Amino acid sequence: SRRRDRISTGSKSFDDLLGGGLETKAVTEVYGEFGTGKTQLCHTLCVMVQQSRLAGGLDAKALYIDTENTFRPERIVSIAEARGFDPRKSLENVIVAKAYNSAHQELIIEEAGAVIEDNSIRLIVVDSAVAHYRAEFLGRATLSERQQRLNKFMHILVRIAETYEVAVVLTNQIQASPDAYFGDTVRPTGGNVVAHTSTYRIHLKRSGKNRIARMVDSPYHAEREILFTLTDRGISD
Ligand code: GTP
Ligand code: MG
Numbered sequence: 654s655r656r657r658d659r660i661s662t663g664s665k666s667f668d669d670l671l672g673g674g675l676e677t678k679a680v681t682e683v684y685g686e687f688g689t690g691k692t693q694l695c696h697t698l699c700v701m702v703q704q705s706r707l708a709g710g711l712d713a714k715a716l717y718i719d720t721e722n723t724f725r726p727e728r729i730v731s732i733a734e735a736r737g738f739d740p741r742k743s744l745e746n747v748i749v750a751k752a753y754n755s756a757h758q759e760l761i762i763e764e765a766g767a768v769i770e771d772n773s774i775r776l777i778v779v780d781s782a783v784a785h786y787r788a789e790f791l792g793r794a795t796l797s798e799r800q801q802r803l804n805k806f807m808h809i810l811v812r813i814a815e816t817y818e819v820a821v822v823l824t825n826q827i828q829a830s831p832d833a834y835f836g837d838t839v840r841p842t843g844g845n846v847v848a849h850t851s852t853y854r855i856h857l858k859r860s861g862k863n864r865i866a867r868m869v870d871s872p873y874h875a876e877r878e879i880l881f882t883l884t885d886r887g888i889s890d
Contacts, residue, residue, distance in 0.1 A: 661709025
């Protein structure tokens with residue numbers, strides 16, 4: 654089987670944090686508050702995966718599962734242009750699936766295998782993985798059902814990552830508010846399905862105009878932080 658290929662994030666220091674880029678055959682959770690760059694990272698990866706191996710990519714396409722209507726085709730175009738890549742081709746090679754609710758999100762991932770094989774996809778984005786579940790399962794009474802459904806979704810993602818040798822990146826918004834108590838990453842109180850099932854976890858934070866990325870709880874990486882910026886090029890040093 655293929656070795657663990659990697660996809661550049663577009664930032665040298667972010668790549669270093671990941672041990673050389675986003676890993677295939679693994680699920681990487683990116684969590685942080687609003688505006689910390691989760692969606693920008695996803696867009697940049699969609700452009701980078703298409704590049705040659707020498708240029709940090711895998712000569713492959715991306716599947717973008719958009720649950721919050723935050724996929725921006727014009728952003729793919731501008732990131733590609735800023736990096737000197739063909740903008741039209743860059744956009745064509747991102748296959749976008751809009752998920753209208755959690756059941757639809759599950760259906761898309763259950764049927765993703767055929768799409769991946771037909772299109773030589775090596776990157777799957779789920780932005781956001783948890784938003785629909787949060788919106789649909791409110792309060793303590795529904796927590797266990799929500800966790801069961803998320804658990805199932807996460808295990809399908811893990812299986813797809815391994816079977817098709819793709820990199821999976823998913824986003825998870827966290828809030829510094831009381832309802833974060835029920836969040837999936839803030840507290841490890843049974844609400845931690847996403848955190849436990851992901852192979853790697855990256856925490857994004859603001860630092861003035863810049864952003865900080867921290868590798869969390871990885872046995873394979875040093876616990877450290879790096880600085881990156883959000884520019885016309887997407888994620889950048
Ligand atoms: P939520 O989805 O709300 O949780 O946030 P997020 O973490 O996905 O944030 P997102 O990736 O959307 O980051 C938004 C930030 O990216 C903005 O505040 C800008 O700083 C930056 N950004 C977005 N588009 C551009 C752009 O075209 N150029 C530049 N330079 N920065 C941009
Ligand atoms: Mg976002």
